[in-house]
Amino acid sequence: MSGESQMAPSSASSSALRPDRARGLHDYLVAGIRDMILKGELEAGARLGEADLCGRFEVSRTPLREALKALSGEGLVLLQPNRGATVAPLDPVRLRDVFEAKGAIEHFIGLNAAVRASDAEIAGLQELHEALVAAEEAEAPQDYTELNEAYHLELARLAGNEELLKTYERLQHNILRARHRINDDPSRVRASLAEHERIMLALTARARLDLAERLVAHNEATAAAVLAKIAV
Amino acid sequence: MSGESQMAPSSASSSALRPDRARGLHDYLVAGIRDMILKGELEAGARLGEADLCGRFEVSRTPLREALKALSGEGLVLLQPNRGATVAPLDPVRLRDVFEAKGAIEHFIGLNAAVRASDAEIAGLQELHEALVAAEEAEAPQDYTELNEAYHLELARLAGNEELLKTYERLQHNILRARHRINDDPSRVRASLAEHERIMLALTARARLDLAERLVAHNEATAAAVLAKIAV
DNA sequence: AGCGTGATTTTTGCATGCAATCTGGAGGTC
DNA sequence: GACCTCCAGATTGCATGCAAAAATCACGCT
The missing domain is CATH 1.20.120.530 (GntR ligand-binding domain-like)
Structure with missing residues (x-):
């Protein structure tokens, strides 16, 4: 593992209108993970372990998994059955x-x-x-x-x-x-x-x-x- | 409620290569619900109650909800937070x-x-x-x-x-x-x-x-x- | 050393249960 | 009658727990 920061969007991140947690975790997670991918914080091909992401965003696996399915539809996440999610490759x-x-x-x-x-x-x-x-x-x-x-x-x-x-x-x-x-x-x-x-x-x-x-x-x-x- | 059939894809439905349940419920559900929408069995605007669909496909709500998120990305399902899913309108x-x-x-x-x-x-x-x-x-x-x-x-x-x-x-x-x-x-x-x-x-x-x-x-x-x- | 083979650990898939929210209606007020 | 207000029922959102599958590792074999 890298010794990098494990921090997720702590408080005031750059993107202005980030959905509020209290308004529903789905939009919050989709926007949050998408941002991390778009900004390159999560590189192409990087593993998206459920436990890891749950820790960063402090949510349970249920809404997280739903968010990953949604991001898969946007072409940002690659889902492999029984083998987890990765950031979609960009060759x-x-x-x-x-x-x-x-x-x-x-x-x-x-x-x-x-x-x-x-x-x-x-x-x-x-x-x-x-x-x-x-x-x-x-x-x-x-x-x-x-x-x-x-x-x-x-x-x-x-x-x-x-x-x-x-x-x-x-x-x-x-x-x-x-x-x-x-x-x-x-x-x-x-x-x-x-x-x-x-x-x-x-x-x-x-x-x-x-x-x-x-x-x-x-x-x-x-x-x-x-x-x-x-x-x- | 309508008095229609509650049957889902009983056994040998029309589309040939339907994903097998045993291979994972996600693909099974996405393909099954998509088929029902494409064939018009579920009309535009129809409510997609979770309990209802769970009954038809005999699965629990967790994989069903994940399938709905995926279909939302395909433009076939409209998801309204806290208010459920409907077949996407087609005006x-x-x-x-x-x-x-x-x-x-x-x-x-x-x-x-x-x-x-x-x-x-x-x-x-x-x-x-x-x-x-x-x-x-x-x-x-x-x-x-x-x-x-x-x-x-x-x-x-x-x-x-x-x-x-x-x-x-x-x-x-x-x-x-x-x-x-x-x-x-x-x-x-x-x-x-x-x-x-x-x-x-x-x-x-x-x-x-x-x-x-x-x-x-x-x-x-x-x-x-x-x-x-x-x-x- | 290289390479199967099997046990252990980790990770994912799915079901269930509780809390929060929405819906519909009864009853009250103006 | 129109408009709240509040209460039940139903529905969705989320967390947790267990089972199945993969990944990791240890061991023994050639």
Whole structure:
């Protein structure tokens, strides 16, 4: 065993709206374990022993097991009957599939968000974009990452399809797992922001094909940057 | 309470490879409840009381609850904390989203299956297609439905992306729920088969754009037929 | 040393029991 | 009659306990 901290979300962890224990352990556990996986505190392939996790979160095995089943459906946990749970592996092959799938959805998002988003929604997205630029200038990588996720998720929401939004979120989560390990380099961040600028222009102009194309290109550029660092 | 049969999968139900109870109750329950939902035996919105389901499957509440959490992740069951589980609603609005999402994936499938499928895989798909035609001529709607699902799922597999394949299957399931209630009319079935013919031609010719276009069109025609019957 | 083989320990799967919450209705008040 | 309030019954949430399965280890064998 490693001599690491056994602490779970002691009190005020980073993510703001963490479900309260008292409101039900299921949501609390799902959010808590998901966070630990997304932040890389639990690495891909790591064993998720029930007794261990029960200790960290101070709950009994019943709600914990239910939470693991739920996370398995999100593709974050791998369940092997009679052999326990592990953090879902994230090899380059799967990551390539994840980026490719996300690309297909980005295409859809571009075609539809350009038509369906209201002016107010576009203004809201613009604010997110500006907050993202501010975070980069302030050199706050933690904020930058969270705002970047929020920006793309909001854009996905503007496409107006609940089903694809859920899938998009799942894929985004699995990418975030990889991204958290690789400290994006500054030059890629600046290039990314420039792409965001062009995305906002296409959206404001409500240019469907243009927006779709830019989103796909942005996804591919991100994929290339992430995969390059992964495949060391 | 209705005076209906309380029987669950007594012995030899229709679906061939049902997980064995002895191999673990989780898979058994997930497959069993999913089947009941997909076949319409449990209608949209129906309450899924734990005691009731425990009685039907002769299991205790612990594995049953775990199965419900898993099915919630598939979009088939709606879980409301402290208020129990219901079969996920399938209103026209959601169904429209499901078809639209599936359309986006069909586009991707067309672009990639045309390039990635091996000759042997195309031949295998051709066999499925011919079995489908045979089922239609034999007027075996049960077989037709199952083969049709298998055909499209196999085509999705040929696109070579595990992530989108899982999503595709989820969406297909939710459509099947609606389709099972509406007894496709024969003229639509024949039109559908004609579309399949053209799909096979495009795939054999490995014509990416053509295949994508035909798959999207097929999806939209199906959507129109299903939605027309739903919105009575 | 390498490799089965069997006992011990650990871990998972499932059932049960109690506490908390929700639901439905009777009775009271305005 | 409409609207609380409170009480039973039913249902869900969670913890615990036992049995089955895997993993670990010790031992003996070739």
